[in-house]
Amino acid sequence: MIRIQEILDAVSANNPNADLELIQRAYVFAAAAHAGQTRLSGEQYLSHPLAVASALVEMGFDEATIAAGLLHDTIEDTKANLEGIEENFGENVADLVDGVTKISLIPFENKEEAQAENIRKMILAMSHDVRVLMVKLADRLHNMRTLNFQKVHKQRRIAQETMDIYAPLANRLGLHSLKRDLEDLSLQYLWPDVFNQISHWLETHKVVEKQIIDKVVSLITDLLASNGIHGDVYGRIKHLYSIYKKMQSQSLALDEMHDIMAFRVLVDDIKDCYAVLGLVHSQWRPVHGRFKDYISMPKSNGYRSLHTTVIGPEGERIEIQIRTEDMHKQAEHGVAAHWVYKENGRIHSRDLEQFSWLREIFERQSEEADSREFMRSLKMDLFKDEVYIYTPAGDIKELPEGAMPLDFAYLIHTQVGQHCAGAKVNGRLVPLHTELKNGDCVEIITDSARNPNRDWLKLVKTAKARNRIQHYLRTEERTHAIALGREMLEKEGRKVSLNVGKALKDGHLALVAHDLNYENVDELVAAVGYAGVTPRRVLNRLYAVLHPEEVAATVAPPSVAKDGGQRKSEGVTVSGVNDVLMRFAKCCNPVPGDAIVGYISRGMGISVHRNDCPNVANMETERILSVHWSNGEQKPYEAGIFIIAKNEHGVLAAVTQILAKNKVNITELTLETRVDGRANLHFTVEVGNSTQLYELIEAIRVLPFILEVVRDSEGVD
Ligand code: MN
Secondary structure, three states, X not given: OOOHHXXXXXXXXXXXXXXXHHHHHHHHHHHHHOOOOEOOOOOEOOHHHHXXXXXXXXXXXXXXXXXXXXXOOHHHHOOOOHHHHHHHHHHHHHHHHHHHHHXXXXXXXXXXXXXXXXXXXXXXXXXXXXXXHHHHHHHHHHHHHOHHHOOHHHHHHHHHHHHHHHHHHHHHOOOHHHHHHHHHXXXXXXXXXXXXXXXXXXXXXXXXXXXXXXXXXXXXXXXXXXXXXXXXXXXXXXXXXXXXXXXXXXXXXXXXXXXXXXXXXXXXXXXXXXXXXXXXXXXXXXXXXOOXXXXXXOOOOOOOOEEEEEEOOOOOEEEEEEEEHXXXXXXXXXXXXXXXXXXXXXXXXHHHHHHHHHXXXXXHHHHOOOHHHHHHOOOOXXXXXXXXXXXXXXXXXXXXXXXXXXXXXXXXXXXXXXXXXXXXXXXXXXXXXXXXXOOOEEEEEEOOOOOOOHHHHHHOOOHHHHHHHHHHHXXXXXXXXXXXXXXXXXXXXXXXXXOHHHHHHHOHHHHHHHHOOOOOHHHHHHHHHOOOOOHHHHHHHHHHHHOOOOHHHHOOOOOOOOXXXXXXXXXXXXXXXXXXXXXXXXXXXXXXXOOEEEEEEOOOEEEEEXXXXXXXXXXXHXXXXXXXXXXXXXXXXXXXXXXXXXXXXXXXXXXXXXXXXXXXXXXXXXEEEOOXXXXXXXXXXXXXXXXXXXXXXXXXXXXXXXXXXXXXXXXXX
């Protein structure tokens, strides 16, 4: 059993100003709390917290963490409580003990791969302070080291959990040697035969392997030196579990395993990485298919390095990793850990800060006079931008911060989202705009009669939910368009005695669809509904199909809109619809920048009105479409300006001068003098957008003899 004095000595060796008294008191408290308890090994229970604390000292942690290590099992296993710990040791230590206790309460029943990943994240999310994880990992390490005293089935369960949850956590935190220890210990209990076989083999081959390693290191070092490349070369035997994994992935027996040595070359820059690769490959024959360029194609966690395997000087396969110092620091110190590099490969500076904090613990711990202050100022919030939500069955789902019940519903299943009628959070009904919080348990109430509507788009945060809702709305819009198109065709058809229903059934309309370049008859009918093609045009074609012999004589070609005053509506698009006949309504003459709506006018395509056009109020709402200005090239739009001025000499000249100065074309101009000594001027001008139009109006307004200037169509009498 480790003695407290050894711990105190090690702490003060690390940091002469350390608060030894705090550790001493924690020890006394833990000793009293665990008094009389023994471990399965027969040792005093206190030996366990002492071992945990000692591991934390070795990793260079501060007094609060070490005290927490001593106290970590007191809440769960003894009569002590959190209040007591806070009273005696302060909030700082109490938080750490509380965090460790909470982690041990996370349910681990479900061992599926994905679930293990979630639990890992859950643990990270719950650890507002990374020191909590360190205590937990030190705890697990000692439990693994003393696992032989447990019953066999418990050994397996704990070893599996360590393999699934804690070794990857250590890996993420960049604690590679801890990760290797946990993996090897787990392997020992999960597959004892394999473990014994490999360790025995390694034992008998140790001396030979060591000689090979030294030889290869010096060969590569010479190779670098003779080519003027500055770099360092390292070699080692891989750890047991990674050898086991290699045996598995390559289906090899131990004696066939020749790449159990790993070499690493660290150089100054990327150029040198490739130079070293070339040198190594020219010296030793590379093994085909084993070269990996993670520099030009980094792993998703951001890991960068060159990997290659060559046939070495002894005919051994040797694996070599080549990277820069920076890449190595990232890989070893865990900056490559998941949360630093998001999927898109972007580094979040906040995340990097978090990680540099972790690194600094190890690098600066001994230099810090007041390490407690230092630690306190560097608390971290891992995964701040994600929340973890429980299903009623206890599964954990991950959502972005700000997610709402519909996001959760769509995450469970598209159908659950589609028919979501309400949600309960922690057993209580909540509105759909409720933001979910970490640890919420969410239950979705479904109703097969409920379907998505446009408002739902405001109630989701995730791309998945948004896409599904939009897809539903588009499908629904199309269904409407088909129904509308069919209604329009039948109605117009009756006027000219064409039975559209029959033509549909007989396949004649399908021929028309083909004639008019629509993929199928539904596309054609939908196009009528969207006003992409006029019913008249379709019916003309249908008539031609039904009466091919008469077509030339009796049927007029598709009619073109006769109203030449209407402009073609280039620059406006209707969402989801291409190639639609659109016109700007004459009543309000919209220009880019105006808020606009589209109106499906029967047989006349879509007319585009300004939102505030008085005619919009009288329209059938089913026929109103949302349309928007597309960002294509700017073409001039016609707009009207109406001016009332004093009828004085020079009025017209002054106004046209302003228009000319702004390089605005006048396409139409009328001037009428009134009996009251005033004049009405009406200009039709070409402008790029509404902003330009209103700027012109403002410029005209300030002219001396102007009484009133408005955009035309605003109803000045
Ligand atoms: Mn423990």
